[in-house]
Amino acid sequence: MIRTFNLARNAIQEVSETDTSLNTRLTKAAWIDAHEPTEDEREALNSFLADELPATHDVEEIESSARYFVDADGIHVHSLFLTQSEGRHGTTTVAFILQPGRLITFREGDLADFRLLRMRARRGQIEASSVQELMLTIFDQKVENLADSVEDMHRHLENVSHLVLEDNDADLEDAIDQLAKLEDSTGKIRLCLTDTQRSVAFLQRNLRDRGELQEVAREVMRDVDTLMSHTAFLFDKINFLMDSTQGFINIEQNQIIKTFSIAAVVFLPPTMIASIYGMNFDIMPELNWSFGYPFALGLMVLSGISPYLYFKYKGWL
Numbered sequence: 197m198i199r200t201f202n203l204a205r206n207a208i209q210e211v212s213e214t215d216t217s218l219n220t221r222l223t224k225a226a227w228i229d230a231h232e233p234t235e236d237e238r239e240a241l242n243s244f245l246a247d248e249l250p251a252t253h254d255v256e257e258i259e260s261s262a263r264y265f266v267d268a269d270g271i272h273v274h275s276l277f278l279t280q281s282e283g284r285h286g287t288t289t290v291a292f293i294l295q296p297g298r299l300i301t302f303r304e305g306d307l308a309d310f311r312l313l314r315m316r317a318r319r320g321q322i323e324a325s326s327v328q329e330l331m332l333t334i335f336d337q338k339v340e341n342l343a344d345s346v347e348d349m350h351r352h353l354e355n356v357s358h359l360v361l362e363d364n365d366a367d368l369e370d371a372i373d374q375l376a377k378l379e380d381s382t383g384k385i386r387l388c389l390t391d392t393q394r395s396v397a398f399l400q401r402n403l404r405d406r407g408e409l410q411e412v413a414r415e416v417m418r419d420v421d422t423l424m425s426h427t428a429f430l431f432d433k434i435n436f437l438m439d440s441t442q443g444f445i446n447i448e449q450n451q452i453i454k455t456f457s458i459a460a461v462v463f464l465p466p467t468m469i470a471s472i473y474g475m476n477f478d479i480m481p482e483l484n485w486s487f488g489y490p491f492a493l494g495l496m497v498l499s500g501i502s503p504y505l506y507f508k509y510k511g512w513l
Contacts, residue, residue: 198237200225201317206325208317226327229310230302241300245269245293264398270295271402273331276391277307277338278345278384285345285381287388292331294399299327301334309338328403332412335396338388339419345385346426353378353433360441368448371441379434386427393420458507465499 200211200221211221218240222228230241263274271294279286288307293300303310313334316322324330356374359366400413473482473492482488 197231198222198233198241199229199231199314201227201229203227203324203326203330206323207320208322208324208330210314210317225298227299227330228301230300231306231310232304233302241302244295244298244300264394266402269293271399273395273398275335275338275395276388277303277309278342278388279305279307284377285384287384292334294327294331297327299331309334309341312341313337328406328409329412332396332399332409332416335392335399336412336416336419339392339416339423342385342388342392343419343423345381346423346430349378349382349385349430350426353430353437357433357437360437360444368441368445372438375434375438375441379431379438382427382430382434386424386431389420389423389427393417393424396420458504461507462500462503465503466496469496469499 198218198221199213201208202211202224203209203226208227211225213221218237222240222244228241228244230237233241263272265272271292273292273294274289275292276287277290279288288303288305290301290303290307293302301310313322316337322330322333324333352374356371356378359374360368360371396413396416400410403409403413469492473480473488482491485491
């Protein structure tokens with residue numbers, strides 16, 4: 197699907213698909229957003245490029261030379277965006293091609309960042325006087341959304357912290373599962389922030405002649421630096437809670453082992469006495485004694501109580 201946008205009166209406006217033909221919309225568009233384009237749509241987009249629109253596997257390459265470069269088509273930036281599916285976070289790459297009067301974005305998957313951008317554009321809340329400023333605005337909004345995700349992670353982490361440190365009836369195995377998901381999500385957020393840092397730095401180097409955009413780029417970089425510090429704090433707290441949870445689990449396991457060990461020691465003397473009097477020898481002093489049976493039972497009870505009282509005296513119980 198291809199959506200097109202024009203710049204008018206310092207704002208971006210989405211062009212309706214029913215207004216004109218695709219080729220006309222593409223020719224006049226300032227921003228072309230290609231979301232999982234069909235073969236016909238890719239063919240139409242290729243008319244604006246010296247090379248073909250990049251394939252998905254090309255967009256996903258991680259080496260810097262394949263993600264940030266300049267060629268005959270314009271300035272290329274392949275940037276990671278955060279996704280969420282079934283309660284778990286992931287990442288997907290968006291390819292930006294910045295030309296003198298046109299911005300082309302190519303992506304797989306429906307991203308919340310782009311949905312929010314379209315909604316804000318319809319309300320007239322997105323200001324941009326050029327496609328270069330529009331591209332930086334997209335990154336600025338991306339950082340805002342990442343900041344919201346960091347806040348969500350922090351709130352979730354506070355709940356898990358209460359579960360681990362204050363709830364005596366907490367399911368610690370469930371806490372470990374939640375912490376593992378939080379660690380994974382925080383890692384994905386940090387990855388997107390690091391990628392944004394590299395992307396904006398690359399744009400700064402290639403837009404040196406646009407002094408009015410440098411301050412916008414520096415503001416985005418300052419926000420990224422702040423969020424990187426927040427994610428470092430989240431990682432530290434997640435690691436602390438993970439260690440604490442594992443420590444509490446070990447304490448519970450040690451308590452169980454301690455209980456079994458004490459039970460084994462307590463029952464050992466009565467078992468020995470029962471074994472002695474269970475032997476089948478003809479000559480046993482207590483064999484024909486009328487008080488032999490109660491004497492053996494009493495001796496077993498006494499031998500079991502004595503270690504228990506000794507452990508209590510020592511403070512081991």
